[in-house]
Amino acid sequence: ECYETSDLIIVTGGLGPTKDDITKKALAKLCNCEQYKYDINQARLIEDICNKRNIALTKLNRDQAFVPECCEVIINRLGTAPGMIFRLNNKNKNVILFSLPGVPYEMEHMLPAVIETVKKEFKIDSIYHRTLLTFGIPESTLASMIENWEDNLPDEIKLAYLPNPHTGVKLRLSIYGGDLDNNAQLVEKEVVKLKQILGNAIYGEGDESLESVLSKYLTYNHKTISVAESCTSGRISSILTSIPGSSVYFKGGIVAYDNSIKMNILNVKEDTLNNFGAVSAKCVEEMAENVRKLMKSDFSIATSGIAGPSGGSTDKPVGTVWIAISGPNFLESQMKVFNGNRNNNIERFSTEALNFLRLRLGLQLK
Numbered sequence: 001e002c003y004e005t006s007d008l009i010i011v012t013g014g015l016g017p018t019k020d021d022i023t024k025k026a027l028a029k030l031c032n033c034e035q036y037k038y039d040i041n042q043a044r045l046i047e048d049i050c051n052k053r054n055i056a057l058t059k060l061n062r063d064q065a066f067v068p069e070c071c072e073v074i075i076n077r078l079g080t081a082p083g084m085i086f087r088l089n090n091k092n093k094n095v096i097l098f099s100l101p102g103v104p105y106e107m108e109h110m111l112p113a114v115i116e117t118v119k120k121e122f123k124i125d126s127i128y129h130r131t132l133l134t135f136g137i138p139e140s141t142l143a144s145m146i147e148n149w150e151d152n153l154p155d156e157i158k159l160a161y162l163p164n165p166h167t168g169v170k171l172r173l174s175i176y177g178g179d180l181d182n183n184a185q186l187v188e189k190e191v192v193k194l195k196q197i198l199g200n201a202i203y204g205e206g207d208e209s210l211e212s213v214l215s216k217y218l219t220y221n222h223k224t225i226s227v228a229e230s231c232t233s234g235r236i237s238s239i240l241t242s243i244p245g246s247s248v249y250f251k252g253g254i255v256a257y258d259n260s261i262k263m264n265i266l267n268v269k270e271d272t273l274n275n276f277g278a279v280s281a282k283c284v285e286e287m288a289e290n291v292r293k294l295m296k297s298d299f300s301i302a303t304s305g306i307a308g309p310s311g312g313s314t315d316k317p318v319g320t321v322w323i324a325i326s327g328p329n330f331l332e333s334q335m336k337v338f339n340g341n342r343n344n345n346i347e348r349f350s351t352e353a354l355n356f357l358r359l360r361l362g363l364q365l366k
Helices: 023-030 040-052 059-063 104-121 139-145 147-151 180-201 210-220 235-240 259-264 270-275 281-295 342-360
Strands: 008-012 036-038 066-068 072-074 083-090 093-100 127-134 158-164 168-176 202-205 225-229 250-255 299-305 320-327 330-337
Touching (some): 023 083, 023 093, 040 059, 066 083, 083 104, 093 104, 139 158, 147 180, 180 202, 210 235, 225 235, 225 281, 235 342, 250 281, 270 281, 281 299, 281 320, 281 330, 299 342, 320 342, 330 342
Parallel strands (some): 225 250, 225 299
Antiparallel strands (some): 083 093, 127 202, 299 320
16 A cells, blocks of 8 residues: 555564564565575675574575565664665656664664665755753743743744653744755754743753753763662662763662661661651752762762552652762752653652752753
8 A cells, every 4th residue: 555655664573583484485476576686795694693693504594684685775784684675666756765674772772774774765855853851841841931032932933742751841943945054053043042031941852861961071071970879779870870881980889778778878867767758858968878888989879668559558659769979068858759650760769860960060051
C-alpha cells in the first residue's frame, strides 16, 4: 500500500538472523531481485563484533552480510544487520525505500545516512528549530508566564511545548521555509525576550541536559562532587556518570538505604534519626555535609524520601523527598512532594536534586 501511495518509505525490523526475520527476502521479491551480494565491509564488522563478544561466528551471522544485489548498503557499526536502500519505479514514479534494523539504537545510528540520501533525492524546504530547556515550572504555569510573549511572536515562528516530568518542559521555536540565517536571527530576537521572562528556569538548549550543564561547570572550574543517596538508590550517581569524562569531577557516591549505613558510614547522628526521622531536613543536611567531607569533594548532594508505593504517612506521604546540597560556603535543603509511581518518583527526585544544585551555582542559559 505504501509503495502505491508514497515516494519515500522507511521500514524497520525483520533483518535479524533467525527464520522469522523475512524482511530482506520480502523486499527482494518486491524488487524482482533474485541475486544477492556479499557486503565485505559489513561482514568484517560482524566478525569484529563476534570477536569482541567472544562468541562463535556462525553461518547465520555471516549470512547477514548477504543482501539483495539491487540494494545500496548502509553499514551498521553497532550491530550485525546492515541497513538497505532500494530504488523502485512504480508507474513512472521513483520510490526510495529504506530498510533499517528494528533495534532502536542501531536504527537511530543510521538516520544521518537516511537524511543525507533524502536531501540528495528530494527537494526539501529548510526547517529551522531552536529548543530551549526549562525546569521547575509546570507546563500550565509556564504557558501563563509567557502568554503575552507567545501571542506577539512573528507569524513565521511556531512554538511547541514539549513536557517531560523528568527533564522539564522544552520550548521549541520553529520556522518552516525561508533563509536559515535570517530565520536564526529572527528566532534569536525572541529568545532574548524569553530569557528576560523566565530567567534561571532556562537551563540550556538543544541536546543539553541538567547533568551536562553541571558537568561543564564542574570540569571548567576544576570542581568535584559526591553524592549520598537513600530513596534515589544510586540514580543520581548514575545520571552524573552518564557523561563521558565524569571521572574528572565525580568523586563517588554512597547508597545509604538503611539507617545503620547513614549512622556508621555517613555519621548521621542517632538523635537526628530518632527526633526527626530519616526523611527530614536535618538528616539530609548531615548526609550532604558528611559525604562531602568523607569524599573531599567541593560539592555534594543528598536525598532521603519515600518513593512508594508504601511507607508514606499523613505528614510524609508517598512522593515526599528531602534534598540537601552542600558546598564550601553553603548547606541548603528543601522538601518536594510528587505524585507518581515508584520509578517515576525516583527519577523526579533525582532530577530535582540536580536542578537544586544547578540553581545554587547560578547556572542558566546566557
